[in-house]
Every structure is written in structure tokens, then in C-alpha cells.
Amino acid sequence: MREIIQKSLDKNRLTMEETAVLVNTTDPALVEEIKEGARELKRRIYGNRIVLFAPLYVGNYCVNNCKYCGFRSSNKEQIRTTLTDEELIRNVEALEDDGQKRLILVYGESPKYSPEYIAHTVKVTYATKKGKGSIRRVNINAAPLDMEGFRIVKEAGIGTYQIFQETYCPEIYNEYHPTNTKKGDYNYRLTAMDRAQQAGIDDNGLGILFGLYDWRYEVLAMIRHTNHLEACFNVGPHTISFPRIKDASGLNIDKKYFVDDETFEKIIAIFRLAVPYTGMILTAREDAAFRAKAIEYGISQIDGGTNLQIGDYKYHHEEEEKNSDKQEDQNLHREQFKIGDDRSHGLLPPGSHGRALYGIQCAGLHQALLHSECHPYFERILGGLRHA
Numbered sequence: 338m339r340e341i342i343q344k345s346l347d348k349n350r351l352t353m354e355e356t357a358v359l360v361n362t363t364d365p366a367l368v369e370e371i372k373e374g375a376r377e378l379k380r381r382i383y384g385n386r387i388v389l390f391a392p393l394y395v396g397n398y399c400v401n402n403c404k405y406c407g408f409r410s411s412n413k414e415q416i417r418t419t420l421t422d423e424e425l426i427r428n429v430e431a432l433e434d435d436g437q438k439r440l441i442l443v444y445g446e447s448p449k450y451s452p453e454y455i456a457h458t459v460k461v462t463y464a465t466k467k468g469k470g471s472i473r474r475v476n477i478n479a480a481p482l483d484m485e486g487f488r489i490v491k492e493a494g495i496g497t498y499q500i501f502q503e504t505y506c507p508e509i510y511n512e513y514h515p516t517n518t519k520k521g522d523y524n525y526r527l528t529a530m531d532r533a534q535q536a537g538i539d540d541n542g543l544g545i546l547f548g549l550y551d552w553r554y555e556v557l558a559m560i561r562h563t564n565h566l567e568a569c570f571n572v573g574p575h576t577i578s579f580p581r582i583k584d585a586s587g588l589n590i591d592k593k594y595f596v597d598d599e600t601f602e603k604i605i606a607i608f609r610l611a612v613p614y615t616g617m618i619l620t621a622r623e624d625a626a627f628r629a630k631a632i633e634y635g636i637s638q639i640d641g642g643t644n645l646q647i648g649d650y651k652y653h654h655e656e657e658e659k660n661s662d663k664q665e666d667q668n669l670h671r672e673q674f675k676i677g678d679d680r681s682h683g684l685l686p687p688g689s690h691g692r693a694l695y696g697i698q699c700a701g702l703h704q705a706l707l708h709s710e711c712h713p714y715f716e717r718i719l720g721g722l723r724h725a
């Protein structure tokens with residue numbers, strides 16, 4: 338285990354097998370060594386820098402019915418909204434007032450949010466400038482598209498295309514994403530990054546919703562997905578996100594695989610060591626104390642906003658104190674997840690630590706790595722993709 342940590346401290350990617358050694362380490366003293374190694378690697382590569390960005394939900398209409406999500410179609414209490422262009426501009430201006438430079442626009446899955454519509458909102462966001470404020474990078478989190486759709490959003494100048502597999506276990510995936518919904522097609526989602534790459538989007542963000550299935554499986558599967566992208570396209574994911582299941586309105590799911598804080602810290606530390614140069618994102622779903630720890634162990638990007646509901650940043654800022662009870666009540670029916678860290682301006686002052694690390698990428702092909710790690714199960718799922 339110490340040799341593996343040292344390999345990572347020398348800024349080398351870890352194989353799946355090496356990652357598995359870390360995953361299987363349970364002795365508390367040794368787990369502390371893993372965390373210490375991750376802390377040291379984070380310090381060496383990233384120093385004190387952290388990338389800040391703000392999530393902005395553009396619309397919460399959704400045809401899917403993911404059991405864990407407040408936006409699921411069966412949640413009739415949810416108030417559905419799509420920001421008008423004016424509302425979008427007002428939100429972006431409010432974020433610029435806060436000093437934000439990077440946004441991620443988030444969309445439910447709906448015919449309303451076509452690639453053309455997504456591209457339009459990206460362009461409106463870039464064009465919105467208030468005073469000296471401007472948004473330099475617009476990332477998107479949207480449902481998987483076909484090749485033509487990806488080409489359309491690429492032309493709008495998106496930064497990262499982010500999509501989470503949620504769980505890599507097909508059976509569990511089908512349990513949480515009914516197969517009669519659009520999101521119910523496990524393979525179509527799994528291959529989204531391949532289509533994005535083929536359409537020219539080489540800046541992608543992966544993620545797992547920890548708590549749906551055994552975290553050890555998910556960690557290794559996401560490393561495997563990373564290896565696949567590196568082997569086929571010579572570039573791994575730009576970022577990996579770490580959402581963890583929290584309460585959402587009407588949430589009623591099996592808590593068997595929920596991940597406690599201690600395990601989650603270990604997961605983050607393992608990823609830091611396994612993929613030293615990949616950006617790692619934690620959201621405001623986690624509380625401030627946990628976020629501070631996670632930043633030590635490996636998180637390099639956090640969202641500096643608190644808008645995990647469809648709403649209006651401007652309204653939220655100006656009116657929330659006047660109207661807090663009423664607003665709170667409304668928000669319960671507009672949010673996707675509960676927010677753990679609700680400090681209104683994020684963990685660190687926007688702009689002061691927001692130096693991007695985008696130039697850093699894991700270099701080199703991992704073709705050999707990929708072939709040596711091919712497991713029959715993954716062969717079935719991903720085998721065809723390597724030759725796409």
C-alpha cells in the first residue's frame with residue numbers, strides 16, 4: 338500500500354488493481370496513511386488553489402423518474418419552471434455581481450431542452466456582462482445527446498460537458514431509473530462521453546451518486562471508465578464529481594448503501610491518489626465542515642453558489658431576508674436536493690482563489706493499462722466502444 342501511495346506521490350496514475358488495494362484497506366491506521374498521502378499530493382499539485390463555480394438551474398421539467406430526485410416526473414409537488422431569457426440574464430448578472438467567472442448550467446431532461454435551446458442559453462450567458470463582470474466559462478450538465486446534439490452545444494462554446502452515470506451497476510441502475518423512461522437506457526448514458534468525444538467535446542466530467550450501490554464497485558468502475566476514455570481518446574475526464582445521496586422532497590429509498598462521512602473521506606482520498614491530475618468536485622450538498630476536510634484530501638473544485646433549486650439568484654439575494662419563511666416554503670418545492678453548506682457566498686471568496694487548473698490533464702495513452710485490466714464484465718459493457 339505504501340508503494341502505491343508513493344507511486345501516486347510521484348504523480349503517476351494508479352491502475353485499477355492498485356486502486357483496489359487502497360479500496361480494500363480497512364485498518365484505521367493505514368487508512369490514515371492513505372488520507373495523509375492524498376493530502377500531500379493535493380498540496381504538491383494544487384497548493385492552496387481551488388476552482389470555484391456556480392450551478393445555475395435553467396429548467397426543472399423532466400420526463401424521467403429517478404427515485405432519488407426531487408425533479409422526478411412523479412413528484413407532483415414540484416413547481417416546474419424554465420427560466421426565461423430575461424430571468425437567465427438577471428441570474429447571470431447577480432452571479433457576476435458576486436464575482437463568479439464560471440457557471441454550470443443545469444437542465445432536466447425534457448423536449449423543451451433541445452440541443453438548440455441549450456446552445457441558446459449558453460450563448461445568452463456568455464453575452465451577459467454587467468460592469469466588469471463576465472462569465473468566462475459555461476459548463477453544462479444535461480441529458481445525454483446524440484452526436485449531432487453534441488456538435489450543436491459544442492459550437493456554442495461550452496466548457497465541460499458533465500453527466501453522471503449515477504451508478505455503474507446495471508441492475509441497480511434499472512431499479513432507480515425505470516426502463517420505460519429516457520434515462521432508463523443504461524448503455525446510452527454510459528456511452529454519452531464517447532459520443533461527446535467523437536463530436537469534438539474533449540472536456541468531460543464524470544460522476545457517481547454515492548449511496549446507490551456498493552461504493553467499492555463504483556470507485557473501480559469509474560476508474561475503469563476513465564481508463565477507457567484515456568485509451569480511446571487520449572484524454573481522461575476533466576473532472577470527477579462526488580455527489581452523495583441526501584434528502585430530497587418525498588425521498589423514500591433504500592439506505593443500505595449510504596456512505597458515511599468517514600468512508601466518503603476515504604473515497605475522496607483514494608480518487609486523489611488514483612487520478613492525480615483530474616479535477617475533483619464537491620457541491621454545496623455537503624456541509625461546510627465536510628467540505629473543508631474534503632478539500633484537504635483532494636477536492637479541487639467547489640461550487641461557490643447555493644442555487645440547487647430553480648430560482649432567481651437576484652430575488653434570492655435581495656428578498657430572502659424579508660421573506661425568508663415564505664421563500665423557504667416555496668424552495669422546498671423547487672429543489673433537487675437538500676443543501677448542506679448554505680453560506681450564501683460559498684466557502685472561499687470568489688475570484689480570490691479561483692485560479693483555474695484547466696491546463697493540467699493526465700497525459701499519455703493508457704492502452705496497455707486498459708487491456709491489462711479488461712474484466713469480462715466490463716468487456717461486455719464497454720468492449721465495443723474501444724473500437725468505436
Ligand code: SF4
Nearest residue numbers: 399401403406408409
Ligand atoms: S436526476 Fe436528472 S434526469 Fe433524474 S429526475 Fe432528476 S433532473 Fe430528471
